[in-house]
Amino acid sequence: MEFRILGRFEVVDAGRDVTPPRPKQRALLALLLLRAGERVATDEAAEALWDGRPPPSARNAIQGHVKALRQLLGRERIETRDGGYVLQLQEDELDLHLFERLLTSARGTHAHAQAELLGRALALFRGAPLEDFRYDAFAAADAARIDELRLLALEARIDADLELGRHEQVVPELERLVHEAPLRERLWGQLMLALYRSGRQADALDAYRRARRELVDELGLEPGRDLQQLERRILSQAPELDRPRGRAPGALIPTPPTPLLGRERELAEARRLLLRDEIRLVTLTGPGGTGKTRLALEVARTAAARFPGGAFFASLASLDDAELVLPTLAHAVGIAEGGDAPLLESLAARLAERPALVVLDNVEHVAAAAALLSELLAAAPA
Ligand SMILES: Nc1ncnc2c1ncn2[C@@H]1O[C@H](COP(=O)(O)OP(=O)(O)O)[C@@H](O)[C@H]1O
Ligand SMILES: [Mg+2]
Incomplete structure (x- = not known):
């Protein structure tokens, strides 16, 4: 269910508008939403709904409104707890929570x-909040x-x-x-x-x-x-x-603090594959902790000099959002300009200029990355 308060109040259930019809029901639901997961005492709700001057009938009226809301939203949505009510929400059901989550994800990126992320967060507003x-x-x-x-x-x-x-x-x-x-x-x-x-x-x-x-x-x-x-x-x-001109440095291949042990055979094999002209994508697979990242870094470090376009590293591990794969890649490769061209095109154009090596770590973490990669390989000629 979607509860929207960033604009006119709306409740949508699987595409169906289930906004409570009566103003007092809407206000009660809004109050419970703002305090989701916490108990709102009946007296407090009465104060809120009648702006500090609740009539003697307020408690009964609120019981009636809760009943109506439960019919609309499902019984389990509003729980009765010690002379008050608690509204249960799942993650991102309230547009405000989604907004705040996007702001947190955007911080420091x-x-x-x-x-x-911020563009998406701001697009959630359909008018003044709590209009x-x-x-x-x-x-x-x-x-x-x-x-x-x-x-x-x-x-x-x-x-x-x-x-x-x-x-x-x-x-x-x-x-x-x-x-x-x-x-x-x-x-x-x-x-x-x-x-x-x-x-x-x-x-x-x-x-x-x-x-x-x-x-x-x-x-x-x-x-x-x-x-x-x-x-x-x-x-x-x-x-x-002035904005710094030209190329942003991109994310270069990080150097691990400890020396590499063994792996001569895998290193040689991966390097050989990587340097073959007709091979444009080499995938390392294996269980967690077996040294895939480590091996990839070592291959990239030893092969970097053969890629005049540069060697870059991008980890998808911390991404919880498929939409961020492309911006993360663009950042890693050092695409600074916004420009008018779509990001995929700028990225493909950059990679097509001169052969470059991009190490993508934890691709399995974001399923959508695979589709983007094949698009990119198709768009950036060898
Ligand atoms: N050949 C190696 N020599 C030294 N340390 C290694 C080697 N392979 C892996 N490690 C270390 O083991 C840990 C796990 O390796 P990692 O590459 O992160 O595994 P994976 O990416 O497969 O989950 C890391 O701390 C890494 O530095
Ligand atoms: Mg790893």
Whole structure:
């Protein structure tokens, strides 16, 4: 079942709309969802549903609403526990939880994966969070928290886009965002940088003046140090404002801290296969812990010099998402530019330029990787 609160309230069960019809039922369900897995006392629910002034009949009314909700969502969904109710949720049934999980996965990853994960997280919004309840006291704090998380996610996604060279694409979106959140200095800074990198230095400086006017007029404050420093750098056309050009270094083959023992035969065999022109994919299989990763690294290190396009390493072990295979590969190979071409094409083009070696570890972990690999091998001619 899908419970959606990032916009108008909706409950969908296998494609069927099962949103409770009555406003009080919707509010009760929203309250239970926000506190999923925890007990909500009947009195507390009454306070929430009647905004602090529950009538004497409130307890009975709530029992009736719970009964109706159970008919709609299934008996086991709402459990009665010591004078209160607990709603049971499975992972990702609530769009808010999926949103938060995607934000956590995006943290600390590379720009390609960040742009992908955060873009997906932000696409979950269909309107203002908790749209139906944001002026009810019980939902106000959560609505404010989700608004803030959404802005942070937006800013992080735009940072990733800027890192990927998508400065021109983000300008219109940033113009709209600074209009909606004019006191958000980070957005103004991103707009200034995006304009500057698009060759629009005068517009970038004008954005600074607009930001300053908002802050002075609204808060009586000068822009913060970061924004002031950015303005000075734009005035002096400081080289550090430019995105690093050319190739990102990519993920080179890591060197294990201990020497390799034995394996001469396997090493020679794998190397021989790898260096044959007509062989483009060598797979090492075996039970966990038998030394596949280790052998692959050793083969790659000793054969790297034969690949003028470079030798790279990408581990798929920590990916819990098939959509991330391509961005992870692109990152490993050092594709920095966002560009307009689809990522698969940029990656294939890069690999087609000059023979390169890519070690993919733990491919079995993400089943979809195999399909992508054959696409890639077809797209990048030998
Ligand atoms: N030939 C070897 N010489 C030295 N250490 C090895 C050798 N083969 C494997 N190891 C070590 O054994 C551990 C497990 O090997 P690993 O390559 O990670 O296995 P797998 O990838 O098959 O699960 C690692 O710590 C690795 O460094
Ligand atoms: Mg391994």
